[in-house]
Amino acid sequence: MHELQSNGATNGEGGLLGDESGPQVESRRGRAFLTTLVRELFQTERSAMIHPRIEAERLGDAPPARAMRAVSSHAEATLSEIRPLLRERGLPISAGGSMVGAAFSALRDHLADHLLSTERSYRGTLLGMRHGVDLVELLQYVATVEGDTPLAAWCARWLSMRRPLVEAVAGELAWFAARPMRATRAAKDDVTAHVLRGLVNGVELVAQRLRRLLTFAG
Known part of the structure; x- marks a missing residue:
């Protein structure tokens, strides 16, 4: 009868099957996790x-626009600064992550923003910024566990600079609260936006009528 080890089942000769907790396995997985986070970092940055540049262009010289531009400038500096640090560690200088980021940006610009109000678009961009802060915080933890002190220190510096910038963007939500007409204005006001909003309103109207019919039928 073969006994079970604490970290896996035995095979027919007493060896372990599916050892999931050995130091080599953990090291490989930690490295793979770090690589995944770095790729995501390129996408989010x-x-x-x-996106903050786009928001700023829509808002002109208003205080929320200045807060957005500050984040955009920091992100641009980050994309240049991080490359040598990652290259030294053999981590991806991620064209893939940048391409994914570009694809999401194009999708938002050509579709989603046509359906959003100015303040919803602003809050959507803010949500992405907060995701970036969470990502770098996690990256710092993983780098620390992996013993990569310089990368963890870089994350700490990044967080010390980005967090206040993101909080400044969040603080400017009060600007929209004082300007409801501006806040509820369409983020993009062109022919495509009018067509898409008309289609959405039409679908919502049809859905409402169907719900009423189903209610009466029931």
């Missing part, structure tokens, strides 16, 4: 560079 590209978005943090592009």
Whole structure:
């Protein structure tokens, strides 16, 4: 009768099957996890560079626009600064992550923003910024566990700079509260936006009528 080890089942010769907790396995998985987070970092920083600029252009020289531009400038600097640090560690200088970020940016610009009000678009960009802060915080933890002190220190510096910038963006929500007409204005006001909003309103109207019919039928 073969006994079970604490970290896996035995095979027919007393060896372990599916050892999931050995130090080599953990090291490989930690490295893979770090690589995944780095790729995501490129995606989120590209978005943090592009979307705040778009928001700022829509808002002109208003205080929320200045807060957005500050985040965009920091993200642009990050994309240049992080490359040598990652290259030294053999981590991906991620064209893939940048391409994904570009794809999401294009999708939002050509579709989603046509359906959003100015303040909803602003809050959507803010949500992406907060995701970036969470990501770098996790990256710092993983780098620490992996014994990569310089990368963990870089994350700490990044967080010390980005967090206040993101909080400044969040603080400008009060600007929209004082300007409901501006807040509820369409983020993009062009022919495509009018067509898409008309289609959405039409679908919502049909859905309402169907719900009423189902209610009466029931």
